Amino acid sequence: MVSSPALCRAALLAILLGSSGHTVAAPVPDTLAQRLAACISCHAREEKRDAYFPRIAGKPAGYLYNQLLNFREGRRNYPLMTYMVAHQSDAYLAEMADYFSRLAPSYPPLAGQQASATAAQLERGQALVEHGDAARKIPACTACHGASLGGVQPxxxxxxGLPADYINAQFGAWRNHTRRAAAPDCMAEIAGRLSEPDVAAISQWLSRQPPAAAHVAARPARPLPLECGSMPAAARP
Structure with missing residues (x-):
């Protein structure tokens, strides 16, 4: 009996692979986790990580979705992120945000990523984080980000769990108008009221706090001190 061409090709391929000692690789599963594995290479949960790449695991899905939209729409500027999301649909960005929001965050030590700080600087940072500065209409960070500073839904x-350099860089981006959010942009308004020493004090104090006890609150404990366009923008498709 004459074999079919397809069978002949399959047999030839088996002979060639067998003679070379190579094996056929197993197919890669098409899952969301597999597609987003590249994100972990930058936003890794391991100890050795770049100070300017934030951890994203466990953050509210609405926040992550907003940031993906902001990169896609040009409100945030980082070429690699813009390239990755430029042609993604709202629905797919929402899937990505949901996936990372469900990952358990890990907080390895930030040793080597903290600049020296004076006692007075840390005291000022704590005061701003916990009480704000009423005279300059600067609300406490806890008034928006929750009493544990773990974030608030949605x-x-x-x-x-963020390096001081990253926090400094984000404040600088708001102050220089290279980072924006949905209007009204409450963080840009707050950043404009802070002095550079205040920003340094906040970043140094925050980066030194143990994140283990932080948790995402289900809702704000009280009305937010400023109107934030990011809250309604977080309504995902």
Whole structure:
């Protein structure tokens, strides 16, 4: 009996692979986790990580969704992120946000990523985080980000477990108008009221706080001190 061409090709391929000692690789599963594995290479949960890549695991899905939209729509500027989300639909960005929001956050030590700080600087940072500065209409960070600073649903991120350099950089982006959010942009308004020493004090104090006890609150404990466009923008498709 004459074999079919397809069978002949299959037999030839088996002979070639067998003679070379190579094996056929197993197919890669098409899952959301597999597609988003590249994100972990930057937003890793391991100890060795770049100070300017934030942890995203466990943050509110609405917040993550807003940030993906902001990169896609040009309100945030980082070429690699813009390239990755430029042609993604709202629905797919929402899937990505949901996936990372369900991952358990890990907080390895930030040793080597903290600049020296004076006692007076840390005291000032704590005062601003916990009480704000009423004279300059600066609300406490806890008034929006929750008493534990772990974030608030649906769209306010946690502030702990982040390097001081990253926090400084984000405040700088708001102050320089290179980072924006849905209007009204409450963080841009607050950042404009803070002095550079205040920003440094806040970032140094926050980066030194143990994040283990932080948790995402289900809702704000009281009305937010400023109107934030990010809250309604977090309504995902």
């Amino acid at each position: 769209a306010i991120p946690g502030l702990l």
